[in-house]
Amino acid sequence: MLDEYSASDKVLLALDCIIFGFDKEELKILLIKRDFEPEKGKWSLIGGFLKKEENLDEAADRILKKLTGLNNVYLEQLHSYSKIDRDPVERTISVAYYALINIEEHNEKLIDQYGAKWFSISEAPGLIFDHDTMVKHAISRLRYKTSKEPVGFELLPPKFTMKQLQTLYECILDEKLDKRNFINKINAMDILVKLDEKDMSSSRKGSFLYNYDQKKYLANKAKGFDFKI
Amino acid sequence: MLDEYSASDKVLLALDCIIFGFDKEELKILLIKRDFEPEKGKWSLIGGFLKKEENLDEAADRILKKLTGLNNVYLEQLHSYSKIDRDPVERTISVAYYALINIEEHNEKLIDQYGAKWFSISEAPGLIFDHDTMVKHAISRLRYKTSKEPVGFELLPPKFTMKQLQTLYECILDEKLDKRNFINKINAMDILVKLDEKDMSSSRKGSFLYNYDQKKYLANKAKGFDFKI
DNA sequence: ATATTTAAGTGTTAAGTTTACACTTCAAAT
DNA sequence: ATTTGAAGTGTAAACTTAACACTTAAATAT
Structure with missing residues (x-):
């Protein structure tokens, strides 16, 4: 000072x-x-x-x-x-x-x-x-x-569908994302747990619910979602 | 309130x-x-x-x-x-x-x-x-x-060599970087101007000096250094 | 003049990642 | 039994990243 x-x-x-x-x-x-x-x-x-x-x-x-x-x-x-x-x-x-x-x-x-x-x-x-x-x-x-990295799970209910997660990302980023690529990428990150339970409200087939797994997230974050110059 | x-x-x-x-x-x-x-x-x-x-x-x-x-x-x-x-x-x-x-x-x-x-x-x-x-x-x-993106040119003198820039990044990131890949990547970003002038202090051959071009940087940043989820 | 020294400067290939893209499945409703 | 509509799934091409070693340039020493 x-x-x-x-x-x-x-x-x-x-x-x-x-x-x-x-x-x-x-x-x-x-x-x-x-x-x-x-x-x-x-x-x-x-x-x-x-x-x-x-x-x-x-x-x-x-x-x-x-x-x-x-x-x-x-x-x-x-x-x-x-x-x-x-x-x-x-x-x-x-x-x-x-x-x-x-x-x-x-x-x-x-x-x-x-x-x-x-x-x-x-x-x-x-x-x-x-x-x-x-x-x-x-x-x-x-x-x-x-x-830069997956965030925002706090905005969803504890159990959510992939569609909901994708829509959230589309809203935040303000752009459309490809469904298959989105799912592949999220799955590759290994931060979600697929539940034995479906949300039946959005379709006749129903869609599986997922939990966000913060432990997995933090472990994978440490390994680096980020890129290097 | x-x-x-x-x-x-x-x-x-x-x-x-x-x-x-x-x-x-x-x-x-x-x-x-x-x-x-x-x-x-x-x-x-x-x-x-x-x-x-x-x-x-x-x-x-x-x-x-x-x-x-x-x-x-x-x-x-x-x-x-x-x-x-x-x-x-x-x-x-x-x-x-x-x-x-x-x-x-x-x-x-x-x-x-x-x-x-x-x-x-x-x-x-x-x-x-x-x-x-x-x-x-x-x-x-x-x-x-x-x-996530190139920063830190403010830490260098206005004219600097690629080696200096690489060393700076190595210090900040605390890891060694590959010289050829580093130069290729920086050049691909198109944010530097190569001068007709060499720094002769570090070698007999001398190494070319560069200027950081903020206009180019901002233009390229807008196009997106960043990645998408 | 010639040889030596030392950092600067350069390119390619393999591996990995991202993108683009369309059909099948499942469960409910009719 | 058929229809409906969203959920769910895989591959190939394009692009990016990573690994890697020799040549060049200028000064210095002989």
Whole structure:
């Protein structure tokens, strides 16, 4: 440190969460209608302020739980935003997190209570402050990660079909994928467990359900999904 | 936001910079010996506090310039660190940035004045607070990026040889690379300009110098160095 | 002048990966 | 028994990556 502590200005430290969900057809984000000033009545990310007794990850967990009722959610710190007038009331730095949740599991009552709503990412309204930038960054981070290694199983229910997984990837990457190649590649990665159970809702034949196996995933990740220059 | 502004606690917002350099053989980081309490006399990253009139990127620029004399340095926000007692004096959140600089260009006098020193990353001393964690994350980020797409030209002088570039990649990735394959791959990427000039210092024959062409790089990056799942 | 030295510079082949592509199977419904 | 419609499956060609060793250029020494 080159400065003295005393010469410095304290700031409010906010957190904002980009909450992704996937409803079998589309990638969605959860937004709330602000019920206080400034920008009351406008749509925004869910957020809050860091408290004395918690670190950022804990604060993100707390904020997410408050709105969705969910614990142990996949949460990743995205970026810190610091434009001087980003919040018109007071100098506020915001640390953005993004969450991947299974859209079937969140608590509907809580969401109603906070006036929250799921929006498909293409149809989301304009957001307050710099939240649109945050969402853009989060999507681009999710897309980047997905193009480099398999991620996003947190967005699916624990049991899912290959079709669902493929559709999820198509949504995130925003491009069509070849069914046979997709299945071959996923199988080659050896990160799924095929169950003895079928989802009969999508066809007469039914389609086998799979579990994501995190242990296998981590083992294979260590061996390297990635490429070398 | 779910909380009221008033219910929140303000914090000190620090920045810490992991400054990478490359001295033709090794990847290095620039550290300073703290000349004030707490932890006076111990090695640390260069840091400072965010000021009222600047955003985080500007603060990182300012802090970096103060120590190295350099402007327009490659700087990227890494992560924010928030463990409650990470700074024993006062609750402080630190946003870490990492910088890639051409080690030949920094201002030696400034560095001496601040008691700063370059350490090879394998021989760096233990650092104060959570700075070791920050360094570990920065290296891992740099390595990850390097394994996915060509980066790090900022660590070399504007004119460099293929050998230097290869050595840099070998240092970052921590593995030996095949000379012919490396050159073929870099050439195929079409991001360098071969100059009519040789570096005669390393051999009797001399080796051609190259320029990194950022325009070409960005054009090719858009076309996609990356892979698809 | 000639020979020696030493890093720079160069290309091919085999192995592996990715892509493109279409028919069969299964279970339910009629 | 037949129809229906999504699920499930394999191969060959194109492309990419990996492994590998000799020639060239310029300076230095003789």
